[in-house]
Amino acid sequence: MDTMRAARLHVPSRTLTVEDVPKPAPGPGQVRVKVEAAGVCLSDVHLIDGTLSPLYLEGETVTLGHEVAGTVDAVGEGVTGWQPGARVVLQAGESRDGTTYTRGVDYDGGWAEYALATATTLVPLPDAIPFDQASIIPDAVSTPWAAITGTGDVRPGEAVGVWGVGGLGAHGVQLLRAIGAYPVVAVDPAPAARERALAFGADAALDAADPELRAKVLALTGGTGLAAAFDFAGVPAVREQALTVLGPKGRLVLVGLTAHPLTVANGTLFSYLQQQIRGHYGSDEHHVPQLVALTGGGRLDFSRSVSGVLPLEEAAEAVRRTETKEGDPVRLVLRP
Template sequence: MKAAILESGKRSLQIQDIPVPKVGPHEAKVRIKACGICGSDVHLILHGTLKCKHYPKIPGHEASGVIEEIGEKVTRFKKGDRVVIAAGTSCGKCAHCLSGRENLCKDIGVFGFDREGNFAEYNIVEERYLYPLPDVIPFEQGAILADAVSTPYNAIKFRGNIQDGDNVAVFGCGGLGIHGVVIARALTKGKVIALDVDKGALDNAIAYGADEVVNLREVKNPGKALKEISKGIDLLADFSGRVSNIEESLRAMNPGGRMVMVGIGREPLKFAIPFVIIEKQITIAGSYGSDRRAIPELIDLYVQGKLNLSRSITDVRKLEDINESLHDLEDRKGNPIRFVISP
């Protein structure tokens, strides 16, 4: 099979012909139909700021495809089934995994980082990482359910406990945050406000149903701007990683408000616990990846017509175009949301 290989110390992928691994008893061979390029792939491959556990490695963690072969102990799938491959890996044995909260597993990992990923014609995947993909969902949109959509869903639905009628602020509208806007719009009739420094990202947010947008280059205090626009925020989801956004927005929060931090930044937490957090009983929570609830629930929302991902696929490209696509994502060429590779 053809696969895009990352060698240790390299800043590009090499397309190589390698053997297709054999299928184990609990595994399926999946012909990859689509695999999204995530911002973390840019950090891994072009920047080297993220690392794989071992090299060489096939990256790629947002994938969908068709099962071509199953192991003898696979019970939920058959040859020809359309599937989404979960982005995250886990031990499968601890209390968190057995309760369906795999993203709390101490051995949590990611396809393409901790084991072989999906920038390839095939991958061998354990049955527990597979989800049925209905015919109504295109492979390209199904692929990004694995991370670009399920990660913000976990943040907003499960960690943020969104309620219909909540006013929601989404900081950072890149590949994850823009789907935070999509999910918030699907789950609340309250105001959805998007904040970013990039006009293209804010244009995407408007197209996806944000009621208001705030260009953070143009305001001195985002908290004050949020308060004026919304009369109070119930849920704030930060995908930017800028702690100052959280600090400055506290006084825009309604009593009982929730803040969820998803973006990873380099700024230290510096502020003393202000009285407003105690007085308003504001919750500040972290959110990482998603658990096994997310993808089936997202598929249900899609089938019901409540989840619109039609604008999310910027372009579908060949495996041989993957390095160019990584640079296009880094440079935001064409104001992309997701480039998808079709091996």
């Protein structure tokens, strides 16, 4: 039996090991992809530490990795339009009978030498986009893109705020600038994160602990406040702070995940100003092709986003660096 290396999480014990497993064979409608690069996300860290748990996983063990790029290796029965060697990036999940299943969570993902994918979840990848940069487009880029263009409905010229300039927030800053939002105000307690925000295109980067934060945001927006604020941190205090600087009809978009409640300190003012709180999760299937096209056309550049590339055998080390923020990474990538 052919085998391959894969980084597998045993969910009950939250144990991650790189081990030999059978090389999967594509079934009807499936494609086997030779993985060239797979991103390491904070969600992977949360799966390992127990903060998150799979909802639909069959069995107790799963190969992690929902950010994946590679080449077609073999196709299953009934698959047309894909040939071995084609460069592809994989959607981070798929819908089955109205239920969303996440790759690397509810079924085996891309922290492996090979990965299976339903043919409809493959997106063609131009030669101009390196695999490591392409791999992070699903989720690290597509999630803020969907939050900005969909849930947040940001328009050119609108004043916006980004709380938390990590892997998602840094791309949020870049994408907000790309669509013409102004000013783009980044908020983060870490000096390195604020510097990164400016490098990624923020017009201002403020310390969340600054007692003058509200006054500074109002000064930057001509006294009106923010049209939209994005919480990429998933922290209650962040959400409450963002509400204080929203303008009339402003939208607070919750992208970061937390189980803690959100408190609206002044419900009367919130209603009077007709403000809104909008929940957001992931992206839709059309967002990844949009981003691939924009990147291939030179409108977006993610060369600064890959903070390091590690071999698959060092998956645990990549997780540690992501969790501890050692080296202040935007995204680390595994290469089988």
